[in-house]
Amino acid sequence: MKLSARNVLKGKVTKIVKGAVNSEVTIEVAGGTQIVSIITNSSVKSLGLKKGKEAYAVIKASNVMVAVD
Secondary structure, X not given: OOOOOOEXXXXXXXXXXXXXXXXXXXXXXXXXXXXXXXXXHHHHHHHOOOOOOEEEEEEEOOEEEEEOO
């Protein structure tokens, strides 16, 4: 995975709260810090996100994106 964003934090998905269109995804990174991102339900599905899965919080400006290997 190559990105222009410099802030890529590896962690595990600890919670996914599904809404009608978007989901709130919580990723716990080193030290127990939790990062929350709002992404579309289709993105949750295409990334295969589930509680306990490793994922990356990719931070650029004020947005948090989610990535997986």
